[in-house]
Amino acid sequence: MIDHTVFENKKAAYYTLGCKLNFAETSTIGKVLSEQGVRKVRPGEKADICVINTCSVTELADKKCRQAIRRISKQHPNAFVVVTGCYAQLKPEEVAHIEGVDLVLGAEQKLDILHYLNDLHKTDADGEIHTSASKDIRTFTPSCSADDRTRHFLKVQDGCDYFCSYCTIPFARGRSRNGSIESLVKQAEEVAAQGGKEIVLTGVNIGDFGKTTGETFIDLIRALDEVEGIERYRISSIEPNLITDEAIDFVAGSKRFAPHFHIPLQSGSDDVLKLMRRRYDTALFRHKIEKIKSILPDAFIGVDVIVGTRGETDAYFEDARRFIESLDVTQLHVFSYSERPGTQALKIDYVVDPKVKHIRSQILLDLSEKKLQAFYEAHIGREAKVLFEHTKKDGMMHGFTENYIKVETPYDASLINETRRIRLGGWNADKSALQIESFIG
Missing domain, CATH: 2.40.50 (OB fold (Dihydrolipoamide Acetyltransferase, E2P))
Structure with missing residues (x-):
């Protein structure tokens, strides 16, 4: 039973670290609290409630989360501090022990926040923990950012069944699941009614859309393309083995889908891709890029790459660099490999020195800048x-x-x-x- 009087005249501050999906979910949490009369804190005010939505994709992300939690707790010393997100799901005891934290909510609990805010009284004890085992994270809760952004982020899918060797996301977000096409179209219509003109489709593995509803990603984008009032959709990160030629063809001829793709490569070495347990090889990846460019020559293509993963020898990195250089892509998002507890990658013997990781990262960042500038310059005057x-x-x-x-x-x-x-x-x-x-x- 929710005691609604708890929220009377309360002010909340919201902080999001990490991905676009987190931004969408934080926005939904804010909407839930605003419906109880909780208003967003204004500049200079002290909040009564702080909600911190965390990331845990790397050890650096964990460190940034800890720093943010401590900083925010000091900025709002009397606020009831709620920490949720992937870091909270994966390491709840560690989060609960951080000074100032009052409540830790896991992936299954975060969007049901009202049920855990029965009392906003702070104590000196560790934060109260409410999480579920990753195998029990099954709920898909709709989320769409609707703050002061022009661009809206619509969550269409959550979780992942892939279990790549370096990744903890399946443990942090559970198995693949999604909303229905009907419900997502209604959300897009609501965005249009509010004056929103651009929507980014977000999720953990959006190409896997349909696992829980028996629908398909191509059916989703076809339905969204018919929503009047939305001028643009962008497809966020989608696995190369899941972006079908049919979907690429549809985007090329659609009314509203932008010629903009973000496709994770992670490595341009087939040997490293095998170590990563990725579900494609470089030949398939090249085919997807060439397919896009053949019908959408001006498409922006962003690519994720990880450097310094276990097993990435100098020769494998050079293979990757040459392959990436040969691709007609626009920009690289470069990440240094980070050891994540419980992952299969820890069983690989060859460890890359941190200094070597830094050098490799800089090589690819320089390549990215070169490609991005060339792309921009080709459009001057158009x-x-x-x-x-x-x-x-x-x-x-x-x-x-x-x-x-x-x-x-x-x-x-x-x-x-x-x-x-x-x-x-x-x-x-x-x-x-x-x-x-x-x-x-």
């Missing part, structure tokens, strides 16, 4: 449609083209959440975006 965002920095605002080129222009409040056709100009001062040569319409 026409594009830009959706402008609300953020203001140093008198400037920015937006993104359909193929995810960042565009900068002097701040004009009338442009926020508006789509305008423009001609792309040259680089801005720090080469982080292109300027606008002229507005066309």
